[in-house]
Amino acid sequence: MNKPIVVALSVLAVFFSATAVSALPVAHAQYGVGGSPVAGATKEQLQECDQLGIAKSECTENAILAKRRIIAVQDNVNNPDKGSGTNYFQGSETWIYIGVLGAIFGGVAAAFFFRGRGATPPS
Structure with missing residues (x-):
């Protein structure tokens, strides 16, 4: 075979294998059991969700962290000497x-x- 054809086929094989790997199903184990986001919430997390005003149906660790981030940003905007x-x-x-x-x-x-x-x- 011609050397440029072998190189081109090798490059195509690499690209197609990378696309095939990305088409495989992804694990969603971090989002709770049975698709319910509340299944893994602890009592402390549920109490913090109540304090932060997050609905129990949406109470996840990610929601708590996002709400804390929003509060921190609003605090920085109101007090520009803190850095933002x-x-x-x-x-x-x-x-x-x-x-x-x-x-x-x-x-x-x-x-x-x-x-x-x-x-x-x-x-």
Whole structure:
């Protein structure tokens, strides 16, 4: 056989095998027994769901974590000094960093420019 054909068939075999593996059924063991999301909820989780305002039919560990994340984000939005939305550069520091980066990249560009100008063309 021709070498390019063998290479092309090998590449196609790899792509088709990767697609076949992704078409197999996926295990859903983490979502509770019998499809019920409440089947694995503990008493503590059910109490926390009541405190957070999550319905018992939707009480899962993922729902609790998502609600905690929403509360944390809302707390950060209301208090910007905690981190969310705080500027990384304060005041004139931004212009200093831009100047330093401009000097570095400008120096490299100038070095390439002058190095290219001094080169002799091939004969």
